[in-house]
Amino acid sequence: MIHKYELMVENRDRTNISMITKAMELLESLSKYPKGLTLQEIVGILDYPKSSIYKIATNLLDLGYVGREPDSLRYFLSHKLLLLGLTAVSSYDIIEKSEEYMKRLRDKVGESVMIGTLVDTEVVLIKQVQGNLDFVFTLQQGMRFNLHSTAPGKVLLAFMPEKDQREKLSEIHFEAHNEYTITEKGLLKKELDRIVTDGYALDLNETVKGVHCIAAPIFDERGNAIACIWTSGPAGRLSEDKVRSVGLQTRNAGLEISQNIGYKHKLK
Secondary structure, three states: OOOHHHHHHHHHHHHHHHHHHHHHHHHHHHHOOOOOEOHHHHHHHHOOOHHHHHHHHHHHHHHOOEEEOOOOOOEEEOHHHHHHHHHHHOOOOHHHHHHHHHHHHHHHHOOOEEEEEEEOOEEEEEEEEOOOOOOOOOOOOOOEEOOOOOHHHHHHHHOOOHHHHHHHHHHOOOOOOOOOOOOOHHHHHHHHHHHHHHOOEEEEOOOOOOEEEEEEEEEOOOOOEEEEEEEEEEOOOOOHHHHHHHHHHHHHHHHHHHHHOOOOOOOO
8 A cells, every 4th residue: 555645755756857857848949949939939839838837937047047038038048058068068178178278379360269069950159268359259158150151060060970960961951141151062061071181161251251260170088079169250351361370270279179178189
């Protein structure tokens, strides 16, 4: 015979598991909508009682795992959650172990230097060191970048295991931002092969006209590309005749960070 107290504990545990499941489903839903969702939209997607979703969303907001726009009241994933995701990707604190090398690269090239990691089918910016020139690009932490036209996206795509790369290529929507954007899978694959050979990726006007970007991978101790480092600036200042030099500097900065977290590779 089951004791009444045991039934109470069992019911309570089921309730706790149910709330945790709902919370995770809420976070997964928000991850698919970078611009955020209203409470009613979340309820429509998850098909749970509004009171239950409101309670969960409020708790996650209080804990800092989601944010909410004051005007539209849309909920969105916070930077805190993105940093937790990075910890899941690697047991190392990449931000802490990369900052000094980011500053060194910044001092060499003058432009802002960023680090990001792959989340689903986009690269998410997790750390930025602002450039020291009169005018530099300042990006928002948590900003997302596509895989087919941006340097950070292309470099992480290039250094993926072959099977994962094929899957990602099949998922890409080749949106043309301008006439410089690669919009064919075959051409992108050739570009990815070049990136592996050179050790860095380029975005020369492909995403935004007048803006050039150079990115390189960051490897863990097993040789997996778990993040990337990049720099970007106006095309007139980060001109094509400087691309190879800055590319090699960016590649070496990525390898130095990689070595700092256990990767074994000698700089060329």
